[in-house]
Amino acid sequence: MNLKMKLLTFTALLPCVHGLSIPDRQDGSPRVLGLPLHRSQIRDPVTHDRNRMRKRDGTVNATIDNLQTLYFLNASLGTPPQNVRLHIDTGSSDLWVNTRSSQLCSMRKRPCAESLVYTANSSSTYKYVSSNFNISYVDGSGAAGDYVTDTISFSGVKLSSLQFGVGYESTSEQNVLGIGYPSNEVQVVRSGLKPYDNLPAKMAADGLIASSAYSLWLNDLDSSTGEVLFGGVDRDRFRGSLISLPIQKVGNGYSEFFITMTGLDVGSKNVGKNMALAVLLDSGSSLTYLPDSMVESIYGMVEASYDPSQGAAFVKCSVQQTIASMTFNFSSPASVTVPMNEMLINVSDTEGEQLIFGNGEPACLFGILPAGKSSSVLGDTFLRSAYVVYDTENNEISLANTIFNATTSNQVEINSKSTAPFATKASNPITATSGLPGGINSKGNTQQPGNAASSLAPSLTLLFVCMMARALI
Template identity: 20%
Template sequence: MYSILYLCLLLAFANAQQNPKVVQTDLIHLKSQASGPFIPLVQFSLENQTINALFDTGSSDIIVPQKGSSICQNPAQHSTLQATFVNGTEFNGDFAALDLAMDGQTVTGTTVGIFTSGSLPPDAPLFPIFGVGPVQAEAVGSTQPQHGRKLRRQAGNFANLYPNLPAHMKEIGMIKSNAFSVYTDDARAKTGSIVYGGIDTAKFEGQLQEVPLERANDGALPSFVIKFGSVSMETGISGSSEINLSSHINNDAPRAAAATTDLAPRDGLPVTLVDTGAPSILLPAASLQMLATAAMVFRFNNDAIAIRAPMDTLVMPQALVQDARPGQCVLPVFPSQDTAVMGLPMLQSAHVVFDMDGEKLLMAQTKFNVTESSLRKYP
């Protein structure tokens, strides 16, 4: 009798260990003048120490500073809540296998980079990075059996790759697939969510649409890069057309002539002052209200996928813009000479599944400010 009960308990435990599930955690929006309104953080624990880190699909390692190391001595750089991501920052240290806890779930044996030295631009804040990109972007160097892998970025060196967090969660049976979905939500909200190994069907409209990942010239998949079809401006005014902004994105695709939209109020425009001493353009409030209903429309995979980003979600609050002038409107959009980047401002409007097993992304229009949840495993 007791042996049968013991066997049943063992079988139940084994089944629980082999039955993948989904793991959901919060995406926290950091807002400050130093960092701006579009910094996503995740909270986790290592060795019972709570850490806030930048959630980054553009890198692949979880990297944290060693407490008390020389790089942590500058008080201005020793605060995760001043987080700004600075390209070109260099870290040196070692990798270690640690138990990582997030939202009540423990991921045993997670590989974490612990840096003790490096270089930062003057006055740049220091903060941990929670990288969940493809493993081929990992910062791995030579293997040191006694001390773990050396933390040093070497592009194209794939000899010492390790399963990063999503891959490791699949490897130990926590989730079914090396995939996770991101619900950023409106950055003016407090939190969004991340679902490892699953999706939340309550958080998006319509059906998820697939777009394959683009390989690098050497055949590797080091980044979540996809085909950018077009970008346009939708005015939100009844009867108006979209204004094409993407004449140089894909020269092979035919483009319609750019549309124009009248922003004049119904009662007409007033007289205007021409003043070289004025630092801005002043328009009637009604014209600006029409602009506020506009949206940027981003299309991917030969325009098969369209994501509408309302303008009011893109505009940066004046309180978070350094040296902002009264009435100034600032968009977090900057020129790029080569690869375009769809950062958090656009991702507020897109529910995205990052699927490394299928080597693809899936996208749908997000539903803003949804509190209910409907989780299911993916795929």
């Protein structure tokens, strides 16, 4: 079957932040900072994620997404304040911004106008740190410039002397707020220098929050709101037990949010039983990426059409009527059940008409793709159904099934020396035996999905090339 299509638009999560919730701290109330997130559109999650995967090939360990991330907040840098829009990325660790004088931002079509820019010399509180800021991809794209310190303000909160990068040379119009491990900062990975306090660490050091840990609640695919809560856990955002799992070391230390996945159930059928696969929790990835052999089995179960040359998979939207959910299993008793409708992304042509197969059956983009030689990634098609606590101080990830469209809130402070509130540690956590960068089977299974996945796939080359060309003009 062929897909009848014009120019595709993909609906995914690109929330914007309109304000920062700061609870009063009288009478021992919790030190937490809550960011409301809002949903918008991203044109091409497949190409976006493919660019993210490039940075995990080879020997460069920094996981910086400076092409298109999925959450942003409005902030101001410097004195007087310069407004910027910062895309939040759990897969990276540096805040960096574009500057007006860069070749990219000086282009006639003003590609940086939406995210705005920062001019260091216009700020009286700016201080130069070094010229060690240099984010690069295997394909040569990235950003380079200076590390500086300056003030940052958002919704009444002001921090002084926050270190961040300024991209005097850049190939991305998006400013990025990385909130991962400080050990994954560019100056650490590329220059061998000591880490500095990035935003979560700085907020904790200045006493705004009790811990640099934070929790992420994306809500469902049809919702327009979500939340990232710095320094706390919201009991009214998840159901069942919150289970804490150890983050897996990369080499001799902790630098990325890898945990061990032990299996996957598609409806009543099991895929990858008793495995010990390292998977990366990455809110900057729109889709989920698993070993190719697993994906081949999944595609057979859901009757997906897959184009290996483009990395795009399509299924009948009606698959949710026959397979209700998928359950991702981790060290017992941790598991997250993803409703099948959360794995299906509606696609339409430029006139807003539903994309269909040749037989008239409505088509949806499927939210799982083969990882190929890259690490396995649990992106937003998984994370929307999970409530996740990222704890860099105790090197733990706490997981529970989310409560979609929750209307109440019960925020509790995370203590830096203990497991997240309401959480129970997995009694016998399993250590990953495959999937870690540089480790056993780190490059994954490169087998291509078989006929069940690829025989019905459309060719999307021209469409994606056109879309990317327009984005870069």
